[in-house]
């Protein structure tokens with residue numbers, strides 16, 4: 001394991017924000033650390049980076065105890081928390097050259113990092129003029145400069161447009177596949193993490209609700225069929241009489257667990273045959289909130 005914690009706990013005043021967390025982050029994984037706002041993600045990351053001291057518990061990174069091997073461990077971690085530390089009046093390249101000097105990394109790495117995060121064309125533009133997505137990529141390039149084995153990123157796609165999100169996602173996949181890194185990334189959006197993570201940990205109220213591979217997660221987060229109908233109660237009754245498992249009905253929609261495209265066609269035909277007015281039938285992935293319900297009901 002690249003990161004392994006046991007009983008990790010932290011309290012702000014009287015509020016326990018991290019509760020006995022046991023993180024297991026395998027080498028070469030993209031580990032999505034998921035939780036709603038205020039779940040304790042940033043606090044956990046600060047504990048991993050030794051910016052906060054835990055009340056209790058152990059943290060091992062690269063198999064070494066953070067209490068005794070702090071410097072050696074931190075040297076091999078690149079991180080991005082909240083806003084990247086960028087000098088707005090310097091160009092992207094100057095920002096990297098500055099950091100390279102500080103870290104005594106050869107200047108040749110600067111151009112490599114610019115190419116890796118696809119900022120070569122904007123290298124000589126002032127960072128203050130970069131879009132949010134470009135700033136995040138520059139932040140990642142800065143974090144990668146000393147060639148760390150592990151990248152820890154706190155909500156790096158927050159506020160980015162869909163294109164910006166895709167660029168970061170592709171970059172992180174490449175870092176793992178081609179450069180042998182391990183990536184620990186936090187987010188409050190399940191859909192975004194599902195598309196890139198190999199492993200996930202889901203926390204709420206500082207406690208771990210689920211941890212496992214993306215396949216394990218998909219096994220419990222089966223998608224739904226959302227049926228938008230004129231009379232949802234009648235439509236639900238009809239489906240129930242025909243042995244469909246209707247899990248939710250509201251004024252506009254009803255839901256059944258998704259099985260196959262064929263099943264969606266069958267539902268459509270059944271509703272039409274019985275003169276139910278249907279506006280749409282779509283396959284819908286569960287959001288984090290619905291997944292929480294599934295997980296807590298199964299526990």
Ligand SMILES: Nc1ncnc2c1ncn2[C@@H]1O[C@H](COP(=O)(O)OP(=O)(O)OP(=O)(O)O)[C@@H](O)[C@H]1O
Nearest residue numbers: 012013017035036037038039040041042043044188
């Ligand atoms: N410096 C602080 N002093 C007191 N309480 C804090 C402090 N920082 C965070 N908290 C509280 O700790 C809890 C966890 O916050 P944290 O920032 O770790 O959550 P998060 O999952 O990262 O959320 P977000 O996505 O909103 O950043 C919240 O209830 C927050 O109000």
